[in-house]
Amino acid sequence: MRAVVQRVRDASVIVSGRSVGSVAAGLLVYLGVGRNDTDKDLRLMCDKIVNLRIFPDENGKMNRSVTDVRGEIMVVSQFTLFGDAREGRRPSYIEAAPPELARSIYEKVVDMLRDAGFRVATGEFQAAMEVTYTNLGPVTILLDSEKRF
Numbered sequence: 001m002r003a004v005v006q007r008v009r010d011a012s013v014i015v016s017g018r019s020v021g022s023v024a025a026g027l028l029v030y031l032g033v034g035r036n037d038t039d040k041d042l043r044l045m046c047d048k049i050v051n052l053r054i055f056p057d058e059n060g061k062m063n064r065s066v067t068d069v070r071g072e073i074m075v076v077s078q079f080t081l082f083g084d085a086r087e088g089r090r091p092s093y094i095e096a097a098p099p100e101l102a103r104s105i106y107e108k109v110v111d112m113l114r115d116a117g118f119r120v121a122t123g124e125f126q127a128a129m130e131v132t133y134t135n136l137g138p139v140t141i142l143l144d145s146e147k148r149f
């Protein structure tokens with residue numbers, strides 16, 4: 001499982017001209033599910049997301065998590081995080097999970113974050129989305145449950 005985590009002031013998603021979700025200050029998480037991901041990967045990713053210390057403390061150091069600042073979380077599915085463009089010019093998505101598996105794991109991640117007490121908004125799975133956000137910092141962190149980077 002892969003995620004791009006951004007510290008944001010706000011984030012919103014529009015699909016076909018209608019708003020499907022928005023959050024105030026917190027995190028925007030683009031989430032990609034791999035074909036071999038399991039519940040272990042989703043637990044690891046959720047733990048990492050909610051405990052990642054990328055918010056400033058009183059001294060301006062990044063020592064606080066979204067949990068500490070009581071932030072909100074926007075989760076947007078993005079299979080292209082598994083795009084492999086090392087060869088050729090068209091990325092291969094062979095490592096991305098098929099849609100049925102990806103949807104199931106994506107929904108479990110959202111449920112787990114909500115069960116942890118977060119206000120969570122989402123995009124729309126498999127839709128063409130317009131994502132608007134204000135990245136603070138900017139702060140953008142890449143996560144991989146297999147720790148490839």
